[in-house]
Amino acid sequence: MTSALNRRPRIGDWPDYAGLERLQDARLGRTLAAAGRSPFYRNRADGVPASRAELADYPLTGKQDLRDAYPFGLLAVDRTEVATYHESSGSSGSPTASYYTAEDWLDLIDRYARKHVGIRADDTFLVRTPYALMITGHLAHAAARSRGATVVPADNRSLVTPYAKVVRLLHDLDVSLTWSLPTDALLWAASAAHLGLRPAHDFPALRALFVGGEPLSPARRARIAELWAAPVVEEYGATETGSLAGECPHGRLHLWADRAIFEVRDPLTGRTTPAGHGQLVVTPLYREAMPLLRYLIEDEVDVSYESCPCGWVLPTVRVLGRYRPGAGLTQADVEELVFGLPAEYGVLFWRARTEGARLRVQIEVAEGHREPAVRRLRDGIGAVHGLTAEIDALPPGALVPAALLTASPDVLKPRGLFDDGEDWTRALRYY
CATH class of the missing domain: 3.40.50.12780 (ANL, N-terminal domain)
Incomplete structure (x- = not known):
C-alpha cells in the first residue's frame, strides 16, 4: 500500500x-x-x-x-x-x-x-x-x-x-x-x-x-x-x-x-x-x-x-x-551590524539592551581592535537606526568564559554509599 x-x-x-x-x-x-x-x-x-x-x-x-x-x-x-x-x-x-x-x-x-x-x-x-x-x-x-x-x-x-x-x-x-x-x-x-x-x-x-x-x-x-x-x-x-x-x-x-x-x-x-x-x-x-x-x-x-x-x-x-510594538529594532538588526565587523576583530559573542532612547551593546573583541570596533558599531547603529549607542568592548572570555568552552565535568549516576574519605556531597546528584 x-x-x-x-x-x-x-x-x-x-x-x-x-x-x-x-x-x-x-x-x-x-x-x-x-x-x-x-x-x-x-x-x-x-x-x-x-x-x-x-x-x-x-x-x-x-x-x-x-x-x-x-x-x-x-x-x-x-x-x-x-x-x-x-x-x-x-x-x-x-x-x-x-x-x-x-x-x-x-x-x-x-x-x-x-x-x-x-x-x-x-x-x-x-x-x-x-x-x-x-x-x-x-x-x-x-x-x-x-x-x-x-x-x-x-x-x-x-x-x-x-x-x-x-x-x-x-x-x-x-x-x-x-x-x-x-x-x-x-x-x-x-x-x-x-x-x-x-x-x-x-x-x-x-x-x-x-x-x-x-x-x-x-x-x-x-x-x-x-x-x-x-x-x-x-x-x-x-x-x-x-x-x-x-x-x-x-x-x-x-x-x-x-x-x-x-x-x-x-x-x-x-x-x-x-x-x-x-x-x-x-x-x-x-x-x-x-x-x-x-x-x-x-x-x-x-x-x-x-x-x-x-x-x-x-x-x-x-x-x-x-515582534515588540514600539521597539523599532530586532535582534537581527543588531546582529547584522555586529557580524558586519571585519572577521579579524574576532567578534563572536555580543549582547544588547535598550535603555530608554539608548541602545547599550557589549561585544567581545580581540585586543588591538577595540577602538575601531566601537567606532564602526556605534556609527552603524546611529546611521541605520537613528539610535544613540553605547558600546562596551570587552576582552574575550568576558561574555563566554573560557572555562565554559573547555570544561568536561564529571557526570555521575546517583549514589548513596561511599567509602571512607570519598566526597559524599555529590550523593543523589548527577554532577
Whole structure:
C-alpha cells in the first residue's frame, strides 16, 4: 500500500501559485473536518469554518489558547492514536502542549528532510538541539534515520555533552552534518580554538551545518560559514507545527505553502494579508492529532511572493524574531551590524539592551581592535537606526568564559554509599 508520505506533494508538483492554492484547497476540507473533532474548536462560539472563505474571517488561535487547552483540549483523535507528546520550552512560564500521530510524523519528517544539500546514508549527523519534551531533537533524529544516516544524539542544555565534548565528537567521528542553534556553531568554534583545533581545517568531513531556532542575519550566517568552511543551511519551525520553511540552493527561506496556509498579520491593525511585514499566521494542512486554525506564531517576518532564482513556486520568508510594538529594532538588526565587523576583530559573542532612547551593546573583541570596533558599531547603529549607542568592548572570555568552552565535568549516576574519605556531597546528584 502506498504510504501517506508518498501521497504528499513534492516541490515542483504545481506549475504556479494558482496551482499551489488548488493543492491547499484540496487538503483544507480534511483539516477543517479534523478541527471539528477537537473540543477546543468544536466549543468555540464561532464553531468551525466550512470553507476557505469562512477561514479567512475566523478568529486567530493564540499561544494563550494552547495554554488554556492544556493538556488535551485540542486533541482531535483518540488517545490511542497519539504517537508522541511534546511541550514548548516554556520560557513564558506556562507550557503549550503538542501531540502527533504516526501519520503526522510522516509529514514532519518529510518537511524536515527537504534540505537542498540532502541527508544521505553515508552521513554522520550530530543532533545538538534539545530532545526532552521539545520536538526539535526528535524530529532531526527521525528525519536522519529515515534517510539512513548515522545519528549522534548530542542533545543540548545537558550536563552530558559540554562544548568540549561536542568538539571531540565532531572531530573524532568525522561528523558531516550538524543540527543546532546558530549560536552553538559559534560556541563550538571558540571551544575548538581553545582546544588547539582550527574549525576551518581540522574538521574536513563537515559538509553542512543545519541551523534553526533563532533569527539568523546574513552577516552572522556568513561568519559561521567562514569559520567552519562549510555552508550554513537554515530551517524555520516550531514545536507546535514542525518545520515551516526551508532553504533553497540560493540561500533563501521558502515557506512550505504546499503543507500549510500562511498569512501575515499587522500587529497594529490586526488585518492579515498573504504577504508583507508582520506576524506569521499558519494553518497546517497535515495535522491529525492537533489541528490548528490560523495559529499566530508571533514571530516577526517578511513574506514575499517574488520569484526566486531557484524556481521553487513557494513564498519566501525572512524571520526577524519576536515582534515588540514600539521597539523599532530586532535582534537581527543588531546582529547584522555586529557580524558586519571585519572577521579579524574576532567578534563572536555580543549582547544588547535598550535603555530608554539608548541602545547599550557589549561585544567581545580581540585586543588591538577595540577602538575601531566601537567606532564602526556605534556609527552603524546611529546611521541605520537613528539610535544613540553605547558600546562596551570587552576582552574575550568576558561574555563566554573560557572555562565554559573547555570544561568536561564529571557526570555521575546517583549514589548513596561511599567509602571512607570519598566526597559524599555529590550523593543523589548527577554532577
